[in-house]
Amino acid sequence: MRELPYKNPYTLKYASSITEFSAAQWNSLVTDETIPFLEWEWLAALECSGSASPETGWNPFHISLWKKDTLLAAAPLYLKNHSDGEFVWDYFWAEAAASMGRPWYPKLVGTVPATPAEGYRFLFAPEEDAAALNAKLLDVLENLCRKSGIQGMHFLFTDPAWAAWPGSLLERSYSGWKHSRFVWENTTASFEEYLSGFNKNQRKNIRKEYHRHKEQGIELDMVEGNSADRVYFDRAFELYCRTNDKFIPWDARWVNGDFFRLIEQHFRHRTIFSEARRKQAETTALAMMFRKGDRLWGRYWGTYETVKDLHFAVCYYAPMDYCIQEGIRYFDPGIGSPHKIRRGFRAAFDTSYHSFFDPVLETLFRTNIDAVNCYEEENITALNAGLPFYRGPKTP
Numbered sequence: 001m002r003e004l005p006y007k008n009p010y011t012l013k014y015a016s017s018i019t020e021f022s023a024a025q026w027n028s029l030v031t032d033e034t035i036p037f038l039e040w041e042w043l044a045a046l047e048c049s050g051s052a053s054p055e056t057g058w059n060p061f062h063i064s065l066w067k068k069d070t071l072l073a074a075a076p077l078y079l080k081n082h083s084d085g086e087f088v089w090d091y092f093w094a095e096a097a098a099s100m101g102r103p104w105y106p107k108l109v110g111t112v113p114a115t116p117a118e119g120y121r122f123l124f125a126p127e128e129d130a131a132a133l134n135a136k137l138l139d140v141l142e143n144l145c146r147k148s149g150i151q152g153m154h155f156l157f158t159d160p161a162w163a164a165w166p167g168s169l170l171e172r173s174y175s176g177w178k179h180s181r182f183v184w185e186n187t188t189a190s191f192e193e194y195l196s197g198f199n200k201n202q203r204k205n206i207r208k209e210y211h212r213h214k215e216q217g218i219e220l221d222m223v224e225g226n227s228a229d230r231v232y233f234d235r236a237f238e239l240y241c242r243t244n245d246k247f248i249p250w251d252a253r254w255v256n257g258d259f260f261r262l263i264e265q266h267f268r269h270r271t272i273f274s275e276a277r278r279k280q281a282e283t284t285a286l287a288m289m290f291r292k293g294d295r296l297w298g299r300y301w302g303t304y305e306t307v308k309d310l311h312f313a314v315c316y317y318a319p320m321d322y323c324i325q326e327g328i329r330y331f332d333p334g335i336g337s338p339h340k341i342r343r344g345f346r347a348a349f350d351t352s353y354h355s356f357f358d359p360v361l362e363t364l365f366r367t368n369i370d371a372v373n374c375y376e377e378e379n380i381t382a383l384n385a386g387l388p389f390y391r392g393p394k395t396p
């Protein structure tokens with residue numbers, strides 16, 4: 001770990017790998033509210049597998065603040081010369097910048113590689129003045145970018161509370177770019193009670209989608225990672241590849257087999273599988289998910305055979321049912337696919353924040369971002385207008 005010039009009593013350090021921190025050091029900054037994807041084990045799986053590495057264009061640039069040998073704060077960051085694997089598609093901004101003769105790259109990105117889950121933030125020791133340390137880190141990073149020719153700083157899938165801290169992104173006039181995502185909030189005591197909120201036609205449709213697999217002799221089960229055999233993790237990777245094969249060249253194949261093996265070794269306690277299986281046979285379809293506290297995230301899915309509506313049952317309804325039984329409040333099913341609206345997921349905003357050290361790029365972004373955000377707001381309003389909930393007296 002390399003030390004950077006900074007004023008006493010603090011020491012500022014830069015790490016080119018998450019493994020330059022021990023798991024205990026890094027996770028001492030993690031709280032119950034921190035998303036699991038900011039934990040050392042997830043970041044280490046991405047980096048040590050080579051999924052997020054200099055070879056793939058993800059150059060770790062983790063900044064940390066120390067007091068003697070005590071870690072006080074850390075910012076997981078990556079220096080990049082492309083935008084692949086971010087799930088915030090800024091290619092049109094980069095093309096506009098190029099047309100003006102201005103480089104968009106290199107850029108410094110605060111995000112979890114290949115993981116579109118809201119909640120990115122810097123991490124702080126619980127007993128410290130987090131807002132004050134946050135401001136120190138942002139000052140350091142902005143000065144470093146100016147001196148090093150880094151064109152911009154980009155914070156993706158941010159924790160909205162962190163962005164609004166005193167002296168944080170909003171007060172520093174970072175430009176916010178709105179993006180759509182989908183989320184389901186558990187407010188019922190049973191799946192049947194959940195269905196009672198839909199209009200009659202969609203309630204009937206969901207019942208069919210959730211139970212159609214039974215006609216094919218297929219059963220569903222939720223398997224927690226701590227009790228899952230290693231074969232589940234191997235199959236999850238195989239099915240992840242099968243799914244991506246269907247979408248070449250627009251696939252999102254950002255992680256590799258070693259990543260899944262490292263998750264099996266070090267992160268299985270956060271893992272849950274939604275499995276479809278024929279009686280006394282091997283897996284038919286599998287969705288790999290992650291849980292922490294009262295939140296569940298869907299990440300990877302695939303199937304060995306095409307069965308009508310099986311995707312909806314495995315990826316949406318069985319996890320919803322599980323959330324209701326386990327008292328999990330929020331379920332993020334993964335990015336994309338507006339058909340989630342018909343199954344009761346609401347469209348919501350997440351916000352990325354951007355600042356540029358080239359005044360031309362700053363003007364380009366600020367001049368146009370309101371129109372971009374207006375379009376996204378209209379899109380989300382239109383999506384939610386299609387929620388198939390019944391607003392009158394409930395009927396069976």
